[in-house]
Amino acid sequence: MPILEVQNLSKSYQQTGGETTAAIGNISCQVEAGEFVSFVGPSGCGKTTLLMSIAGLLAPTSGRVIVKGRDVIGPPANLVLLFQEYNRSLFAWRTVLGNVNFGLEARGDHSANAAIKAHNLIELVGLKGFENHYPWELSGGMQQRVAIARALAYEPEVLLMDEPFGSLDALTRLDLEDTLLRIWAELKTTILFITHDIEEAIYLSDRIWVLSRRPSQIVQELEIDFPRPRHQVTTRTEPRFMEIRNDIYRRIGGLEAS
Amino acid sequence: MNPLRQFNWLGWLWFAALLLLWEMASHVLPGLRLYVPPISQIFASLGQLLVSGAIANHFFVSLGRFFAGYLIAAAIAVSLGVVLGYFRYLHSLMEMLIELLRPMPSVAIIPVAILMLGVGDWMIVAVTVYACIWPILINTIDGVKNIDRTLVDTGRTFGLSGSRILRRIILPGASPYIVTGLRIALSIALILVTTAEMIAGSKGLGFFILDEERSMNSGNMYAGIILVAAAGYVLNRVFLILEYRAMKWRHGMTARGSG
Numbered sequence: 001m002p003i004l005e006v007q008n009l010s011k012s013y014q015q016t017g018g019e020t021t022a023a024i025g026n027i028s029c030q031v032e033a034g035e036f037v038s039f040v041g042p043s044g045c046g047k048t049t050l051l052m053s054i055a056g057l058l059a060p061t062s063g064r065v066i067v068k069g070r071d072v073i074g075p076p077a078n079l080v081l082l083f084q085e086y087n088r089s090l091f092a093w094r095t096v097l098g099n100v101n102f103g104l105e106a107r108g109d110h111s112a113n114a115a116i117k118a119h120n121l122i123e124l125v126g127l128k129g130f131e132n133h134y135p136w137e138l139s140g141g142m143q144q145r146v147a148i149a150r151a152l153a154y155e156p157e158v159l160l161m162d163e164p165f166g167s168l169d170a171l172t173r174l175d176l177e178d179t180l181l182r183i184w185a186e187l188k189t190t191i192l193f194i195t196h197d198i199e200e201a202i203y204l205s206d207r208i209w210v211l212s213r214r215p216s217q218i219v220q221e222l223e224i225d226f227p228r229p230r231h232q233v234t235t236r237t238e239p240r241f242m243e244i245r246n247d248i249y250r251r252i253g254g255l256e257a258s
Numbered sequence: 259m260n261p262l263r264q265f266n267w268l269g270w271l272w273f274a275a276l277l278l279l280w281e282m283a284s285h286v287l288p289g290l291r292l293y294v295p296p297i298s299q300i301f302a303s304l305g306q307l308l309v310s311g312a313i314a315n316h317f318f319v320s321l322g323r324f325f326a327g328y329l330i331a332a333a334i335a336v337s338l339g340v341v342l343g344y345f346r347y348l349h350s351l352m353e354m355l356i357e358l359l360r361p362m363p364s365v366a367i368i369p370v371a372i373l374m375l376g377v378g379d380w381m382i383v384a385v386t387v388y389a390c391i392w393p394i395l396i397n398t399i400d401g402v403k404n405i406d407r408t409l410v411d412t413g414r415t416f417g418l419s420g421s422r423i424l425r426r427i428i429l430p431g432a433s434p435y436i437v438t439g440l441r442i443a444l445s446i447a448l449i450l451v452t453t454a455e456m457i458a459g460s461k462g463l464g465f466f467i468l469d470e471e472r473s474m475n476s477g478n479m480y481a482g483i484i485l486v487a488a489a490g491y492v493l494n495r496v497f498l499i500l501e502y503r504a505m506k507w508r509h510g511m512t513a514r515g516s517g
Contacts, residue, residue, distance in 0.1 A: 057411050074414075081415040088408040093430045093507045102426075106416035136511045154416055 001069060002030035003190050004054070004079075004158055009063035010215070011049050022215035023049040026063070029209060029218060031192060033157070036184055038193040038201040041211030042252050047194045048084075050216065051162045054192070055081040067158065080156040084163040086144040090135040096122060096146050097131040103153025121149040124183055141172035145179070152183065158190045165200070174232050177204060181230065198248045202241060203230060210248055220251055295477050304481035313466060317485060320451055320462040323379060324493075327386025328447040335391045335443075336436060339398025340428065349399065356395065364389030364446070365453050377458035386450040393446065394439035401435025402428055434508060437501055444497055448490050463489075 011024040023046035031037050041047055052058040054065050056075040065072040067079055083089040091099055100118045104110075109117070122131055125145040135143050144164055151159060165173040177200060184191055195201050201208050202224055210220040222244060226235050235241060277297050284296040307313040342349040368385050375381040409431055413423040429436075455464025467482035502509075 052411075055415055057414055075417055077417050079415075081411075083408055083412065085408055088406045089412045091409070091427070091430070092511065093433070095507075103416065105426075106418060134507050134511070 003033040003068055004031040004192065005064075005066040006030075006054065007064045007066065009050070009053060009060050009065065011046070011053055011058065012061045012215075024053070024060070025212075025215035025217040027216065027218055028063075029221075031158070031190060033190055034188050035206050036181075036191045036193065036204055037207045037209070038195060038205040039209050039211055040195055040198055040201040040248065040252070041216060042213055043196055045211050045213050046216040047196075047211065048162055050211075051081060051160050051192070051194055055079060055160055057081065076158075078156055079158040079160065080151045080154050081160040082147055082151050082162065082164050084166050086147040086164070087135070087140070089147055090143055090150075092135055095132050095134055096127055096138070096149075099135070099146050100149045100153050103150040103155075107154050118153060121152055124152070124186070125149045126179060139172075141168050141176060144168065144176060148180070148183070152187065152189070156189065158192065161191060161193045163195055164193075166195070166197075173200075178232065180204070181228070185228065198245050198252070199236065199241075202244050202248075203232075203235060208248070210251055220248070222248070292474075293476060295480065299477050300480040300484065303477035304484055307478065307481055313463075313482065313485065316461060316463050316466040316482075317489070319379075320455065320464065320486075321489070323382045323386065323455075323462065324447055324451045324489075326379075327383045327451065328390055328443065330383070331387045331390030331443060331447070332394055332440060334387070335394035335439070336398050338391075339395045339436075339439075340402055340424065340432070342395075343399040343402025343432070344428070349403075356392075360392045360396065364392075364450060368454055368457055371454075372458055379459075381458060382451060382454040382462070385454050386447050389450045390443040390447050393442035394436070397435040397439030397442075398432060401432030404435070405431040434505065437505060441497060441501070444493060445490065448486070448493070452486055 006027055006029050009024055009027045010022065012020045012022045014020055027050065039047055039050065049058065053060045054072070056065070056072045056079075067076045070076070091102060094102065097118060100121055101114070104114045104118060119131070122128060125148050127142060127145050127149065130138065130142065135146060138146065148164070165176050168176065180191075181204060183189075193201070193204060205224050208220075208222045208224060209218045210222070211217070212219045224244065226238065226241070280294070280297045284290055284294055342352055364385065367388055368381075371381045371385045371388075375384055405428055409427050410423060413427045418426065451462070452464035452467075455462035456468045459465050463482055463486050467479055467486070470476070470478040470482060
């Protein structure tokens, strides 16, 4: 049984003029437990709307989202969404440790172990020594690391990530991609990732769904079978990597040109 | 770092010099003494009033009214502000009422309060509550309205219930605004207690000041004024210290800009 299933999901918005715009056309897909899968698509193709619907934060116009066999009607308990805007999503009044603790508190973990867990997670995302810093004292990359640690503290079975590295500089981004893969390999959390960066999607994922422009549809599904652990240089320079990249680019690029 | 830790020597020295100037002026111009007694005489009166305990009752009565009015106002205004800040249609409903009542000088309702509640403690507490509600209410509404939608969605995706989102996210998120409202209301509360006591009642520092003035006892009158001023100063200081502790996370954030 897939851990996450999307069935004929569509979402339309009522605009102020009374017209309806379709953000999501008709999307169906399945994610198996432990997989790292990505949606990749052009900007403004309704990726965020899709993820918000899967997270139970937005009600779809039609279709169903099923997490572990249960219909999503509100935010499911075993799933958490990581927002792109880490600076707006972190709690400014809590320190790094306080933000990570939030994830533990949210799942009701007040055990003696909780403190150890929090410190382990902070170490895992590479923020040891910054426990007592407030978010504003950290760089963008570090803030997103805090957000990741906070999400992991909740111990979700499914982690949804909405372009989490989209507003980071290129080097920080590569660094965080590797951090994420390392964490994923260690914790075996199912990750559903969204990005407009084709290479990022290929580098990270087991599977990729390519989305069309609005109203978004899945136009292509790809299995990515590069061996793991992957490497920023060797994996990305494999001829096959370039082939896949070009293949996806032609689809999306062609869509954007039309 | 902590602005409260710096002792402003120069400011205090200048203040002391002004008091000395006052002392000298009343000696040079003895004709003024009836209206402006020497500061040494005022402090002597104050000392006497404090030692004899004659002013203690008035002081504690005023302080009690102050805290009752201020705390009740804070409880009402923060709760109402959260509700109005969160539910937009309720705010639209109440907005005109608030905007029409708020600019009215609150002392203008003292006669209404006397009419309805008599001249006792509750009248004074009621007008203080009324006056203090506005700055806290307006700021709380603004604070709640300004909370980033992403923060609330973060709470939701972490499975928080509505009441936990309120306590864990909305209240701390709006706290910088709420604290601003509370700080403004602090001085308003003292103004209203003093004014209401001058108009009605037979207790409290406001009553004492006016009563001594009517008895042509200007030394005691000034002593009462000094006590009110000192109370205001201390209350404000205590508030700033508490605010500094509670809002530690904000220090340096504004200096950095975007954060």
